[in-house]
Amino acid sequence: MPRPIIAKIYPQAVAHNITVAQTISGAKAWATIKANAYGHGIERIFSGLQGAQGLAMLDFDEARRVRELGWEKPILMLEGCFSPDDYRSAQSLDLTVVIHHAAQIDWLIAANLHKNLNVYLKMNTGMNRVGFMPSEYGAAFERLNALANVGNITLMTHFANADLSDGLTEAMERFNSVTAPILIQHPQLERSCSNSAAVLAHSSAHFDWVRPGIMIYGSSPFANKSAHECGLLPAMALQSEIIGVQHIVAGEAVGYGSRFVADKPMTIGVVACGYADGYPRHAPDGTPVIVGGVRTRLIGRVSMDMLMVDLTDISGVGIGSTVELWGKNVPIDDVAQASGTIGYELMCALAQRVPVVVET
Ligand SMILES: *Cc1c(COP(=O)(O)O)cnc(C)c1O
Numbered sequence: 455m456p457r458p459i460i461a462k463i464y465p466q467a468v469a470h471n472i473t474v475a476q477t478i479s480g481a482k483a484w485a486t487i488k489a490n491a492y493g494h495g496i497e498r499i500f501s502g503l504q505g506a507q508g509l510a511m512l513d514f515d516e517a518r519r520v521r522e523l524g525w526e527k528p529i530l531m532l533e534g535c536f537s538p539d540d541y542r543s544a545q546s547l548d549l550t551v552v553i554h555h556a557a558q559i560d561w562l563i564a565a566n567l568h569k570n571l572n573v574y575l576k577m578n579t580g581m582n583r584v585g586f587m588p589s590e591y592g593a594a595f596e597r598l599n600a601l602a603n604v605g606n607i608t609l610m611t612h613f614a615n616a617d618l619s620d621g622l623t624e625a626m627e628r629f630n631s632v633t634a635p636i637l638i639q640h641p642q643l644e645r646s647c648s649n650s651a652a653v654l655a656h657s658s659a660h661f662d663w664v665r666p667g668i669m670i671y672g673s674s675p676f677a678n679k680s681a682h683e684c685g686l687l688p689a690m691a692l693q694s695e696i697i698g699v700q701h702i703v704a705g706e707a708v709g710y711g712s713r714f715v716a717d718k719p720m721t722i723g724v725v726a727c728g729y730a731d732g733y734p735r736h737a738p739d740g741t742p743v744i745v746g747g748v749r750t751r752l753i754g755r756v757s758m759d760m761l762m763v764d765l766t767d768i769s770g771v772g773i774g775s776t777v778e779l780w781g782k783n784v785p786i787d788d789v790a791q792a793s794g795t796i797g798y799e800l801m802c803a804l805a806q807r808v809p810v811v812v813e814t
Pocket residue numbers: 486488532612648649650651665666667668669675
């Protein structure tokens with residue numbers, strides 16, 4: 455028999471969360487599925503993506519997979535082409551590509567495409583990761599606009615601080631002031647700026663297309679507002695079982711490094727889940743976990759294959775009791791926050807060895 459750990463994936467939750475993004479923004483949605491759909495598996499959640507107007511990612515192999523699954527609507531490559539050759543893939547797979555530096559325009563020209571390629575022109579509005587500086591943006595636009603094999607150009611940026619209530623002021627000022635003269639000349643152009651946090655908190659940035667990622671998996675982009683409060687449903691649950699029980703007296707320690715020391719007689723449950731499954735090793739004592747439907751706490755250091763929980767005040771649980779590490783009752787964001795990380799990282803880190811079932 456395999457170890458009792460299992461991850462459950464809920465495509466219908468993804469469908470619901472995409473609808474939330476569309477309803478709040480009133481915009482078309484690129485469902486962002488980079489990193490194999492934030493660890494959920496593109497194929498596993500594919501049925502839940504059907505309501506999106508487009509899919510956004512950055513790996514050309516993932517784009518190919520999505521076309522093979524039968525996706526006929528637009529696909530946006532968030533980092534654009536990595537080499538001149540990628541433009542041929544973009545053409546044959548009918549992709550929309552981001553252009554964020556001048557060499558990508560050079561490659562596009564050199565590729566001599568026979569079809570019109572739709573592009574997203576990205577402005578660096580203060581994150582200073584990728585994108586044209588506001589001072590270079592107008593010229594990059596003119597260069598692209600003069601090319602015969604460029605189709606629609608969409609004006610785009612990505613925010614560094616959309617999770618903060620006052621985090622967009624400067625970025626939006628830069629984006630709006632640089633795009634205003636372009637839009638006067640070309641009023642039909644579309645714009646796309648919002649990730650999940652901007653979808654949920656900044657209506658001034660919604661424009662024509664939004665790019666929700668984390669929210670479609672049912673995790674909150676905010677430190678102080680839960681996914682539940684945002685109306686989102688979790689798309690992943692991590693579950694396991696109790697595989698061992700220890701009764702200890704006051705003064706006994708639990709786990710490597712004896713981090714946790716009992717101050718009274720206690721019952722300790724051993725769970726078949728460790729950091730090699732993707733559970734964060736830095737989870738502290740007290741991290742929430744549910745055993746047999748009752749909320750309790752992690753105690754002691756997380757090991758590679760096991761972790762320990764407090765069963766002292768829970769009656770009727772023992773070997774074989776079900777454990778929810780995260781999911782409908784323990785928000786993944788609570789585990790992440792306790793462990794000094796974010797829901798994004800935990801989803802993406804779900805280990806290969808964990809069996810996954812799709813719940814339809
Ligand atoms: C990842 C990404 C998104 C989605 O961000 P979330 O915070 O997950 O909503 C949107 N736009 C770009 C450019 C991205 O790289």
